[in-house]
Amino acid sequence: MPLPGQLPNPGSGITVAACHEHRRLPRRASRILLLMKACTAAEMRDIDRRATAEYGIPSLMLMENAGRAVAEVVRERLPRRDARVAVVCGRGNNGGDGFVAARHLWNEGRPVTVWLTVEAERVQGDALVNLEIVRRLGMPLQICPHAAPAQLEADLVVDALYGTGLKGEIRGVGAEFITAIEKAGAPVVAVDIPSGLDADTGTWANACVRAEVTVTFGLPKVGLLVWPGRGRVGDLRVADISLPPPLLSQETLRHEWIDASAVAPRLPRRRPEAHKGDAGRVFVLAGSVGLTGAATLAAGGALRGGAGLVTLGIPRSLNDILETKVTEVMTLPLPETPSRALSGSTEAMDAIRAGTRSADALALGPGLGRDPATGALVRALLGEWNRPLVVDADGLNLVAPADERTFPPQAVVTPHPGELARLLGTAIEEVQSNRLDSARRAAARFGCVVVLKGAATLVAAPDGRLAINSSGTPALATGGTGDVLTGLIAALLGQGLAPFDAAAAGVFIHGLAGELAAAEVGGVGMAAGDMLACIPRALRLVAEGIRAP
Numbered sequence: 001m002p003l004p005g006q007l008p009n010p011g012s013g014i015t016v017a018a019c020h021e022h023r024r025l026p027r028r029a030s031r032i033l034l035l036m037k038a039c040t041a042a043e044m045r046d047i048d049r050r051a052t053a054e055y056g057i058p059s060l061m062l063m064e065n066a067g068r069a070v071a072e073v074v075r076e077r078l079p080r081r082d083a084r085v086a087v088v089c090g091r092g093n094n095g096g097d098g099f100v101a102a103r104h105l106w107n108e109g110r111p112v113t114v115w116l117t118v119e120a121e122r123v124q125g126d127a128l129v130n131l132e133i134v135r136r137l138g139m140p141l142q143i144c145p146h147a148a149p150a151q152l153e154a155d156l157v158v159d160a161l162y163g164t165g166l167k168g169e170i171r172g173v174g175a176e177f178i179t180a181i182e183k184a185g186a187p188v189v190a191v192d193i194p195s196g197l198d199a200d201t202g203t204w205a206n207a208c209v210r211a212e213v214t215v216t217f218g219l220p221k222v223g224l225l226v227w228p229g230r231g232r233v234g235d236l237r238v239a240d241i242s243l244p245p246p247l248l249s250q251e252t253l254r255h256e257w258i259d260a261s262a263v264a265p266r267l268p269r270r271r272p273e274a275h276k277g278d279a280g281r282v283f284v285l286a287g288s289v290g291l292t293g294a295a296t297l298a299a300g301g302a303l304r305g306g307a308g309l310v311t312l313g314i315p316r317s318l319n320d321i322l323e324t325k326v327t328e329v330m331t332l333p334l335p336e337t338p339s340r341a342l343s344g345s346t347e348a349m350d351a352i353r354a355g356t357r358s359a360d361a362l363a364l365g366p367g368l369g370r371d372p373a374t375g376a377l378v379r380a381l382l383g384e385w386n387r388p389l390v391v392d393a394d395g396l397n398l399v400a401p402a403d404e405r406t407f408p409p410q411a412v413v414t415p416h417p418g419e420l421a422r423l424l425g426t427a428i429e430e431v432q433s434n435r436l437d438s439a440r441r442a443a444a445r446f447g448c449v450v451v452l453k454g455a456a457t458l459v460a461a462p463d464g465r466l467a468i469n470s471s472g473t474p475a476l477a478t479g480g481t482g483d484v485l486t487g488l489i490a491a492l493l494g495q496g497l498a499p500f501d502a503a504a505a506g507v508f509i510h511g512l513a514g515e516l517a518a519a520e521v522g523g524v525g526m527a528a529g530d531m532l533a534c535i536p537r538a539l540r541l542v543a544e545g546i547r548a549p
Helices: 041-055 059-077 093-107 125-136 172-184 260-266 292-304 316-325 346-355 372-384 417-424 428-433 435-446 481-494 499-521 528-532 535-543
Strands: 085-089 112-116 141-143 156-160 188-191 213-217 235-239 255-258 281-285 309-315 330-334 361-364 389-391 411-413 449-452 458-460 466-469
Touching (some): 041 059, 059 093, 059 125, 059 156, 059 188, 059 213, 059 235, 085 093, 085 172, 093 112, 093 125, 093 156, 093 188, 156 172, 255 499, 260 499, 260 535, 281 292, 281 481, 292 309, 292 316, 292 481, 292 528, 292 535, 309 316, 309 346, 316 330, 330 346, 346 372, 361 481, 389 481, 411 499, 417 449, 428 435, 435 449, 435 466, 449 499, 458 499, 466 499, 481 528, 499 535
Parallel strands (some): 085 156, 112 141, 156 188, 188 213, 255 466, 281 309, 281 361, 309 330, 361 389, 389 411, 411 449
Antiparallel strands (some): 449 458, 458 466
16 A cells, blocks of 8 residues: 655656655655556446455445545645635535545535535435435535536635546536636646546546546556646545555556556666676667767667666767767677668678677667668568567667567567557557557557557556556657667666566656756756766665655
8 A cells, every 4th residue: 555655756747645644755755655556447446346345345434535535635735724615526426525525624614615516316325325414514515407607616626526437528517517617716626537537548528627636546547647637637646545455456457557666676686796797788789870879878778777788789880989979888880781871781690690699688779770771680680589679769660560570579669659650550640549559559469568658658568567657757858868768678678677577667767867867957958868877866766765856
């Protein structure tokens, strides 16, 4: 279960806390949060059902704990006891949570008004129990089944209108209330999920509440963690409502939220007596004329990611340049084409085989260019490589579209949306319209781990696992940051991590290093090279259980 405290994530705008104790630790010493799983709406319903059926926890108790957690956040955000609170409730369990929160705030003497968007007769079950308590306490209750008020007079609004079961468009009075919440101009605390947001995809049809804080229960829902939904969540609080821990950590939950606690146990540990050969040997095959920077950054990412030995294979005529740019990395000049890209000749393949004989991992692609001869080289190499590798950038473009035979099983491919669209032979709009499904589909089709880069980078495995990254910053939207990620993941592969673990750890450390670099240089204008020196610091912070710039 979550530890008390907060986990700042300046890149995403999401803060996570255990709602039963809001003890704010200093940002430079914020402890990691023991929270790794995420779930779909259906999975959460099953967890709730099993909590009652198998553990005997009454559903009414779960609703009570949920409403109390929401009330705690309202107190934190609105310390003035005379501040007005409007609680907008629908007819389902989400509305029931709202009734409970309203009661706790009312019992403290706060001015609370409950707005019910349906006829009272339509409220059933546990929600009806708590609606009756609201009535018996004589709390202000406005029942508006036909039209929302023109104005919600409130200093804070609690959104308990729709929960995780909502699919599709919101019509009628529900849509009117979402408009009224927006027009109120007050901060919004959303109950479980902002009303209108699809809990599984992070999208919405026609209307969605924009919250300042979202209090979700048990586990974060997938739609709260991915964009565009992530932009409607505000600070995300994960409340402990007494759901049994075995239900929240079961292996059947295939979604994972990549935070510091998920990464720390995956990181390689270096023995006191280790030497450079024990720390992983990475071979980087990259670069062409005009694209030496990509090769440099990928090699630097591998070095800063902890690889003991890094060798950079590049076109022969670029060797003098790169020996100057990467002094801690060995270079291997290779046969090239007239366009000064890597050759696909037998001589080139023989040289690469010799150069990679002792390599633990291969990084393939940054800055290779689009020469057809280089494409032939990439295809031949992928066809015979039987060790871990990362394929990125032109390494992907040169083999697109791809199928189940293109990449070896130990591969990690790291496309941005445009590259994944080319690999799948589809449009970029299709990839971006449902990034979760696109990543899953690609991993299943290619039979290897797929990293779909972007805000809330996704890591998908062929067996159905899907992880969502929590680190990062808009400052990473600059050329070369993907090349750094390629080298970093290759370094983790070379140190013995399995492909899924290396990818998950790599994207988190990469995002955190970006946050650290952005904090130092001021954000926008940060260059990919600024990240390299921050990778070891990010590794140390996570290993020590600290998560903040």
